[in-house]
Amino acid sequence: MSQGTVKACLSGDTVLLIGRAGTHGPPPEMQLSLASLSAPKLGRAPGIADEQFAWDSREFLRKKCIGKQVTFKVEFQAGASGRSFGWVKLDGESLAVAVAAAGWARVKDQGTSSKSSELEELVELGKTAEANKLGIFTDDSAKQEAGSREVKWTDVDGVAILAAHKGVPVKATIEHLRDGSSYRALLHDSWTMISFSLAGVACPRMNAPARRPPPAANAAAAAASAAAGKTAGMSAASIVAGGGGGGVGASNGHAAAANGSNGAATPPPPPPQPEPHAAEAKFFSEVRLLHREVNLLLQGVDKQGSLYGAVLHPKGDVRHELLKQGLARMVDWSLVYVSRSDALAMRQAENEGKRARLRLWREWAPPQIDGDADYAGVVVEVHSGDQMSVTVPGGPVGQERRLALSSIRAPRMGNPRRGVEDEPWAVESKEALRKLAIGKQVKVVVDYQRDIPQTTSGEAPVKRAFATVSVGSNAKSLQEVMVETGMAGVARLRQDDPRTEHYDAIVAAEANAKAGKKGMHSGAAPRAHRLTDLCGDSKKAKTYVNFLVRQGNVKAIVEHVFGGSRFKVFVPKENCAFMFAMTEVRCPQPPRAGDNRGGGRPGDPFGREALAFSREKLMQRNVELRVTDMDKNGVALGFLFCGTGSQRRNFAADILEAGLGKLDAHALERTGGGAQSLLNAQAAGKAAKAGVWSIEPTEAEMKDKEFVVSEELNKYRLCEIADGGHFFVHDAEGGDLALIEAKLKELKDKVGTSGATMEPRRGTLCAALFDDGNGPAWYRAKVLGSTPVGMRVLYVDHGNTATVKSSSLRPLDSSYFAFRPQARECVMAFMRVPSLEEEFGRDAAMGLNALGWGKELLGRALGRDADGRLMMALYESEDSESLNETLVAQGVARIASNADKLATSQLAKEMIARLRESQELAHKSRANMWRYGDCQSDDEDDF
Structure with missing residues (x-):
């Protein structure tokens, strides 16, 4: 048994x-x-x-x-x-x-x-x-x-059967299974045998056509087939081992022979073979459905009259179980017959099978995603009907993540520079997404990434994220909203292409949009868009300025942000775009990337932050403008207001309160009643030490503000000579230099000479490497700007400058700047000394070096010049002639033309008198610059 x-x-x-x-x-x-x-x-x-x-x-x-x-x-x-x-x-x-x-x-x-x-x-x-x-x-x-019945096998009208039973379960018996998802079913009410398939899913086929082997393998295949025919067969197998006689078994014989006696002859096409896991899928459905009395829910019919739907089994939907077990996959061509709720449940079941990597999904791997797979952000720019840029709160300043809405395709925007026109409905699609998303908090779930080729030849492709994006707690994704309004279409994907989890809802939304003839599906041509672009055309722009001034407040949309206070705006009512700048506030300039011809610049401190702030608050937002004037470059000047109703405000106040700009005193007079609110906003930014106000004390230190102008004689040593009239000095006692160098030596012992990633903006304080002959070491430095070969830095404790690579810089925390710069920047008081590039400039520098280098000098500060540098008189001793007088007497320097204006004390006036005596001696003796007589020019401006 x-x-x-x-x-x-x-x-x-x-x-x-x-x-x-x-x-x-x-x-x-x-x-x-x-x-x-x-x-x-x-x-x-x-x-x-x-x-x-x-x-x-x-x-x-x-x-x-x-x-x-x-x-x-x-x-x-x-x-x-x-x-x-x-x-x-x-x-x-x-x-x-x-x-x-x-x-x-x-x-x-x-x-x-x-x-x-x-x-x-x-x-x-x-x-x-x-x-x-x-x-x-x-x-x-x-x-x-x-006891008799007549089964209808042929001339079955699937359309009529669907019309008679759609939405109403019909009793049937599953008589045969071609594979796990395709059956022959007998309808009890009419004894009609129908071809029936599960809607929305497909199992591997049992009779998939086998691929013909390549010609080179034909002879070997024929020989192998013939050999296999001699021994092919299956022995009987018992269902339960150890049972009585007569177990369940099967015995099959298969024979094959070569086609003809010539080995080179083309063999017949191989017989159909089951696809992987086809037998498992068929068996799974057979044990549950074969010869079972079930209810069929008919949902659709194809062109061949085959019916599609669901089997209402007492234990659930067999489609879900096939998908969970990895024995079937969803197919788009029959999914259109399935309701949205059923499709979502089926997709969830398929995802379970994928994650478990069962059968069909054994080799499946989820899309590789670099970075966060899901995050919250704010939409700062809409590029087209299916692309946008998002900022993540707490992320790096100015960093935006560009992404595309997955599984949909919106009409493409054109490119006027390349002569590419907008596709029909492109402008309407972009505007629809802008109204839906701009400035909104969104949830982003990255579905997959793709490499996007660049338009410039030779550039590496950019990896772009394709994501499902939803606004707030809205159950619908932006994809579904765009598709159901006819502003985008569903991307037609291959079976194994990655897609959004909401793909089925998007497909249903597109069907509704087509049925309702919405947007792109309306059959109507979109209106033509003719824009008058005044940017870069100052003459044409000036013809509009009077009209804009007379209009008063004008509603506009910010199309581009160039800096904290400079924008490109579009006025829909006048269908024109122009450049606009706020007059009452001045923002630091953002960095500008160069091209192959150069032209880049590092930007001002907090210029990047000002740009990011304005982009986040204004980019593609509706604003109000009040144009008051236009500059010579065709840039409209005036005031910009954002918000509506009680929230309407001058955007300049937001900039000032964030500390990302400063008031323009001249423009402030024209703000009328709003002047006090702007002053209050700037005062709040200062009090909070926000933005540019956070670096004011440091900048003051860099200008030697802590070095008091004193006419007392103090002891100094020259530490750097820039030229004969420009130099740096140390306190003779050394000051805090030893402590600073000890702290920087600890830094070298800890990190070696390896640089660290930083943004070397102009004015940034950092550590920079310098080799004085004893090996490279770290020194405190200030970034002066960028050059084609590196960054120009000033070593603030020694006064020398150098150009170093970015890899030779590293950021420092505030503890390293607890000590003020040790090198005091000075100029020779009341003198004009030629630069090194001018005649006698090197003579003057060598004269100062010979007179003062390596010696302990006495110095008296007699004021500051226009750049804040100390105007210094240097002496070898209290009774000696000043080095200033000696250089003038040698004819390598002379008195500044505005010296008398700079003299603010009696000692300063006495110094000028002695310098005149020395200059007169040099003039009479025709020394150096005086050898041809008077060397002064009437139009010179020394300071």
């Missing part, structure tokens, strides 16, 4: 049994007929009618045992057909006995060697059933007529 499960009932006397599932695909199965019984035969093809009562006989046996575990034994096999005959028991009851007792089969005696062990009992039961006119033995005319 063996055990198995009834997989199918082929007729009233034959069942298909399966064993326990193994680890290598579907379990073994066998067909077993009940011995000594003969039931009416079902018609299984067009033109072959049922024998009378065949359906009722099969239904009796099917309802009794389908899907149940039974005990069976093979008693004999037919010699010619190889059919197996035996007995089957369900819970101890013989199925043959039950069938015979109900009269649904005839009892037959096939001889002594081919008869059932239950034959005697069956004969008696058959006689009793016939006597009682049970089952097939009834003689009632009404029952005789009911």
Whole structure:
């Protein structure tokens, strides 16, 4: 005896049994007929009618045992057909006995060697059933007529069937499975055999066409096929190991031979082969649906008349289980028949199978995403109907993440520089997304990334994120909103292409948009967009300025932000765009990237922050302008207001309060009643030490503000000579230089000479490497600007300058700047000394070096020049002539033309008098610059 499960009932006397599932695909199965019984035969093809009562006989046996575990034994096999005959028991009851007792089969005696062990009992039961006119033995005319059915196999009108049953479950029996998702079903109400497939999913095919081998392999393939034909076959296998005789088994033989005797002949195309996991998928559906009475929900019909829908199984939707087990995948071409809720549930089931990497998804890997897979941000710019830039709160200043809305495609914007025009509906699509998203807090879920090729040849492609974006708690994504309004379409993807989890909702939204003829689907041509661009054309712009001034407040949209206070704006009412700058505030300039010809600049401190602030607050926002004037370059000047109603405010106040700009005193007079609010905003920024006000003390230190102008004689040493009149000095006692150098030595011991990433903006304080002959070491430095070969820095404790690479810089924390710069920047008081590039400039520098280098000098500060440098008089001793007088007497320097204006004390006036005496001596002796007479020029301006 063996055990198995009834997989199918082929007729009233034959069942298909399966064993326990193994680890290598579907379990073994066998067909077993009940011995000594003969039931009416079902018609299984067009033109072959049922024998009378065949359906009722099969239904009796099917309802009794389908899907149940039974005990069976093979008693004999037919010699010619190889059919197996035996007995089957369900819970101890013989199925043959039950069938015979109900009269649904005839009892037959096939001889002594081919008869059932239950034959005697069956004969008696058959006689009793016939006597009682049970089952097939009834003689009632009404029952005789009911026992016949006529199945409609051909000329099936799928459209009519769908119209009759759409949305209403129809009773049916699944009679055959081509694969896990394609069936033949018999509708009970009309006895119509239909082709039916699960809508929205597809299992691997059982009869997928095999690929023909390449010509070079034809001969080898033919030989291998012939050899395989000699030994092909499958031995019988028992369902339950260790059971009695007659286990479930199968025996198949396959033969193959080469096509012709010539090895070079082209073999016939290989027979269709099952796709991977096709047998598993078919078995999965068979054990649940084959010969089961189910309700079908018809949802669609294709051009061939095949119907699509769902099987309403008592335990759930078989589509979900196929997807969860990795035995099917969703397909777009039949998903259109499925409701949105069902599609979302199916997609979730498919994702479960993917994440578990079951069967079809064994080699599947989720899209590789660089960076955050999901985050919250603020939309700062909309580039088109499906692309935008987002800033992440707390991220680096000015850093924006450009992304595209996944799985949709909006009309492309053109490029006037390349002569590319906008696609139809491109402007409307971009404007629709702008109104939906600009300035809004959004949730971004990155679905996948792609490399986007650049327009410039030779540039590496840019990796762009494609994401699902939703605004606030809105259940709909921006993709779905754009598609359902007809402003974008669904991207047609290949089966395995990554996509948004909301793809099915987007497909449904597009169907609704097409049905409603919305947007792009309306059939109407969009209106033409003709923009008058006044940017760069100052003459044309000036023709508009008077009109804009007379209009007063003008509604506009900020199209581009060039800096904290400079924008490109678009006025929809006048259909023109122009440059605009706020007059009452001055913002630091942002850095500007150069091109192949150079032209870059590092930018002012907080210029990048001012640009980012204005982009976040104003980019593509609706604003109000009040134009008051226009400069010579065609830039409109005036005031900009943002917000509406009680929130309406002058944007200059926001800039000032953030400390990202300073008031222009001249423009402040023209602000009228708003002047006080701007002053209050700037005062608030100063009090909070925000933005530019946070670096004011440091900048004052860099200008030597802490060095008091004192006419007392103090001891100094020259530490750097820039030229004969420009130099740096140390306090003779050394000041805090030793402490600073010790702290920087600790830094070198800790990090070596490796630089660190930083943004070397002009005015930035940092550490820079310098080699004084004893190896490179770190020194405090201030960035002066960029050059084609590196960054120009000033070593603030020694006064020398150098050009270093960015890799030779590293940022320092504030503890390193607890000490003021040790090198005091000075100039020779009341003198004009030639620069090194001028005649006698080197003589003057060498003269100062000879007079003062390496010596302890006395110095007296007699004021500051226009650049804040100390105007110094230097002496070797209290009784000696000043070095200033000596250089003038040597004819390598002279008195500044505005010296008298700079003299603010009696000592200063006395110094000027002595310098005049020295200059007169040099003039009379024709020394150096005086050798040809008077060397002064009337138009010189020394300071």
